[in-house]
Amino acid sequence: xxxxxxxxxxxxxxxxxxxxxxxxxxxxxxxxxxxxxxxxxxxxxxxxxxxxxxxxxxxxxxxxxxxxxxxxxxxxxxxxxxxxxxxxxxxxxxxxxxxxxxxxxxxxxxxxxxxxxxxxxxxxxxxxxxxxxxxxxxxxxxxxxxxxxxxxxxxxxxxxxxxxxxxxxxxxxxxxxxxxxxxxxxxxxxxxxxxxxxxxxxxxxxxxxxxxxxxxxxxxxxxxxxxxxxxxxxxxxxxxxxxxxxxxxxxxxxxxxxxxxxxxxxxxxxxxxxxxxxxxxxxxxxxxxxxxxxxxxxxxxxxxxxxxxxxxxxxxxxxxxxxxxxxxxxxxxxxxxxxxxxxxxxxxxxxxxxxxxxxxxxxxxxxxxxxxxxxxxxxxxxxxxxx
Ligand SMILES: Cc1ncc(COP(=O)(O)O)c(C=O)c1O
Numbered sequence: 368x369x370x371x372x373x374x375x376x377x378x379x380x381x382x383x384x385x386x387x388x389x390x391x392x393x394x395x396x397x398x399x400x401x402x403x404x405x406x407x408x409x410x411x412x413x414x415x416x417x418x419x420x421x422x423x424x425x426x427x428x429x430x431x432x433x434x435x436x437x438x439x440x441x442x443x444x445x446x447x448x449x450x451x452x453x454x455x456x457x458x459x460x461x462x463x464x465x466x467x468x469x470x471x472x473x474x475x476x477x478x479x480x481x482x483x484x485x486x487x488x489x490x491x492x493x494x495x496x497x498x499x500x501x502x503x504x505x506x507x508x509x510x511x512x513x514x515x516x517x518x519x520x521x522x523x524x525x526x527x528x529x530x531x532x533x534x535x536x537x538x539x540x541x542x543x544x545x546x547x548x549x550x551x552x553x554x555x556x557x558x559x560x561x562x563x564x565x566x567x568x569x570x571x572x573x574x575x576x577x578x579x580x581x582x583x584x585x586x587x588x589x590x591x592x593x594x595x596x597x598x599x600x601x602x603x604x605x606x607x608x609x610x611x612x613x614x615x616x617x618x619x620x621x622x623x624x625x626x627x628x629x630x631x632x633x634x635x636x637x638x639x640x641x642x643x644x645x646x647x648x649x650x651x652x653x654x655x656x657x658x659x660x661x662x663x664x665x666x667x668x669x670x671x672x673x674x675x676x677x678x679x680x681x682x683x684x685x686x687x688x689x690x691x692x693x694x695x696x697x698x699x700x701x702x703x704x705x706x707x708x709x710x711x712x713x714x715x716x717x718x719x720x721x722x723x724x725x726x727x728x729x730x731x732x733x734x735x736x737x738x739x740x741x742x743x744x745x746x747x748x749x750x751x752x753x754x
Contacts, residue, residue, distance in 0.1 A: 374472075374492060381488055390704050396736035398723040399704040401530060401591075401679050404654070407647045408594045409634045420625040426617045428454025428601070429628045435635045436601050444576035445585055447603040453613055456623045458560055458588035458600030462486045462523075464615045465556050465584055466493045468608065469521045477505075477522035477553065481682070481711030481720070483530045486523060486558065497713040500524065502540050506547025521554040522547075527571050528561035531711045531722040532682045533675025535569040545577035552581065554608070560588035560600070563644055566652040567676035582608050589631050591679070592644065597627040651679070651726055654733075658725035661734045665741035669748075679726045682708070685719040689747065694721075697743040703736045 390397035427433060430449070437449040455461050462485070470476065472494030478487065480499045490497070498519050501507055509518040524544065526536035536544070548555040557575045565571065575585040586602035593599070604612055616622075634640065658681065659674055670683040685691070691707040698705065708720025728736060 374494065378492065379488070381485055386704055386706065389699065392702075395702050395704060396728055396732045396739075397704045398725070398728065398733075398736060399706045400727070401724055402727045403591050403595065403679070404650065404726050406650060407592075409643070411630075413630060413633050416626055416629045420629055422625075424622045424625045424628075426453075426613055426622045428452070428623060429625065429632065432628050432632045432635070433601075435632060437603070439635075440585070440587075440603055443573055445573055445603060446576075446578075447585075451606065451609050452601055452603050453609070453616060454623045454628055455586070455600040455602060455616070456620055457590065457595075457598040458558065458586045458602075459485060459489075460616070460619065461584070461586040461600060461602045462489050462558070464602075464612050464619065465521070465523075466490050466495070467615050468611055469554060470495045475517075475519040477519040478713045479524060479529065479532075480713040481531050481708060482523070482713055483525060483558065484706075484710045487711070487713055490523070499713055500544075502536060502544075505540070505544040506551060506553075509547060509551040509553070518551040518553050521556050523556045523558065524574065525558045525561075526574050527559055527569075528564060528675065528678030530561065530678065531680050531706070531708070533673065533678050533680050535571070535676050536574070538570045538572070541570065541572065541574045542577055545574050548583070549578055549581045555581065555583040557583070557585045559585065560591055561678040562587070563592050563648070564651055564679065565648055565677040566655060567674075569676045581605065584608060584612070589634075592647065593631055593634050597624075597630060599623065599627050599631050654725055654730070657730045658723075658733055658737075661730075661737045662723075665734075665737040666744070669741060669744045679724055681723045681725060683721050683723060685721065685744065686748075687719055689719045689744070691717070691719060691721060694740070694743055694747060697746070698739055701739045701743070703739040705740065 386399040390399055433452040434449040437447050437452045440447045466489045470493035474495050475498055476490055476495045477498045477500050526541055528535055555575055557573055562571055573585055575583045582605045584602055584604040588600040670685050672681050672683045695707055706722045709718040712718055
């Protein structure tokens with residue numbers, strides 16, 4: 368038998384990647400992944416890229432792209448500079464690098480619950496234990512924790528249009544989180560891939576911009592605004608952490624794909640960029656509103672939800688006791704896929720919640736898919752009444 372590392376002995380497949388395989392079946396209506404609408408993908412009518420990009424490049428990324436990203440991040444109030452920006456092979460890589468930097472077996476991380484499941488998966492892989500963040504009182508208990516229960520090493524948060532809940536933190540919640548991390552020397556890791564997909568006015572100032580000292584990592588992505596297939600994200604970090612993250616990336620993949628970096632730079636320098644982003648947000652706002660109407664028609668008396676002010680997801684709470692896995696099975700048989708909310712819980716366990724992505728399905732398919740979920744829920748409720 369192959370002798371594997373301890374951490375590989377308990378490795379689990381990502382439920383979302385598994386579901387993506389099911390979603391490829393012909394005719395499947397998928398609300399499961401976080402896939403942007405192909406309608407939003409930036410055009411590819413670009414000049415041929417310079418030939419020297421076929422050579423190895425710097426680990427931190429292409430200098431012109433780093434400078435451009437630094438400019439955008441500084442405008443958000445972050446303390447950064449081009450030499451403290453690193454281009455990532457997708458922001459998923461930033462999660463992996465941060466986990467490698469911070470997590471040993473048994474390390475405590477503060478996370479929201481529900482939280483981005485592929486981040487929880489990485490943190491668990493490296494052996495993290497979770498403490499759940501109370502947004503209303505972040506850091507409660509960190510001050511008077513006994514020495515055996517030191518504050519967490521790092522807090523991982525998605526304050527703007529959270530995946531999966533769609534929630535956007537208030538200014539007070541952001542300030543409290545920054546103050547708690549700073550006071551207790553907890554690394555603040557802010558993941559911000561959805562900030563430009565904004566449909567209602569809300570506070571979006573990065574939490575990291577509220578720090579005046581301490582260690583932090585802030586990351587973003589071009590997956591939701593340009594195209595996920597390019598696999599391009601970026602991070603900036605406090606001066607103590609940045610060089611360590613660069614060294615970890617050196618060991619991971621030497622550097623990010625240079626052709627993708629060049630393509631994204633063309634997009635960022637395009638004078639039509641702001642107008643294009645407005646169009647993308649307008650398209651998603653229309654899709655969100657149509658989805659909300661269809662939800663009301665098909666699940667109005669079977670679930671509750673809040674209208675997401677940005678991002679790509681609705682988070683639904685069903686009646687207590689609904690067997691969500693049984694619901695998913697029924698729906699998949701009828702060609703509809705969604706993600707059970709339990710996958711996003713840091714504490715594990717069952718949950719009468721589901722996450723629905725509204726960006727991918729066409730409105731007519733969304734209508735049919737939601738009707739299927741509503742019918743399946745109705746059948747399950749009637750079967751329960753009979754037993
Ligand atoms: C919160 C969050 N972080 C990170 C990622 C990874 O994005 P990517 O690697 O495509 O940049 C996602 C993808 O959906 C996400 O929702």
